[in-house]
Amino acid sequence: MTKEDRTGFLGGSDTLRIMDGDWHGLWMEKMGYRESEDLSDVLAVQLGIWTEPFNVKLFERDKQVEVQQQVKYHFMWNGVPCRGVLDGEFKIYEERFGLECKHTNESTNMNKQLERYMPQLQFYMKVSGLNSMYFSNIFGNRRYEYVKINRDDQFLERMFVHLKEFWQHVEDEKEPPLGMPHITAGIDQIAINDMVARDAGTDNSFQHHTIEYLETKDAAKVHANALKTLKQMVAVDEREVYNDQISIRRDKRGSLRVYTK
Secondary structure: OOOOOOOOOEOHHHHHHHHHOOHHHHHHHHOOOOOOOOOOOOHHHHHHHHHHHHHHHHHHHHHOOOOEEEEEEEEEEOOEEEEEEEEEEEEEOOEEEEEEEEEEOOOOOHHHHHHHHHHHHHHHHHHHOOOEEEEEEEEOOOEEEEEEEEOOHHHHHHHHHHHHHHHHHHHOOOOOOOOOOOOOOOOOOOOEOOEOOOOOOOOHHHHHHHHHHHHHHHHHHHHHHHHHHHHHOOOOOOOEEEOOOEEEEEOOOOOEEEEEO
């Protein structure tokens, strides 16, 4: 198999490297000064390639759709040449959706996958003109999950600032610094399954009730266990068991009720 020439454009995996701070290594490859890393012997990468068709089949069966695989797009984004290869694309009632597939280890979760791959997912929606896409993950050999992700133009605008800056280094043939920072792009406001997340760290009321919940959590467990034990101490032929403080009585349906005196 001939290695693909990835100079002259930015692709989906390139966005991850830029946001991760790997500007120098990527610049060397885009300038043609060194070849991209050979991943043919990297087990995790090859496993993902081999299980991708199976991943697509799982998704097709679950969503009852027919997926067109390996859909390619070229797009000029404000002077930056971009290319995207979607793992799949399909329609639901004539609305287009994309599909990205990953095979990862079973110890991770969907939230971590979303945080890691969101730049790539948003990039693919930009270059393909899609409003939404699905992110399908196989976790080890035990779990399979997928979520729907909406395009977020504010996220894309923030990310493009860094993509444009990197590409300027390529156009100017100017070597970027060796150590670029990892760029964190929050995903709370991106709709996942049509819902967003909210950080309530500055909400005083939420903070107060959080502390109250945590402080009473153990007491609540003790309370629940005591209630269960007390009810178990009532024999099947007893209508009431009591002392000076509480009374446990059977109601008309035979359920046990606890009353304080």
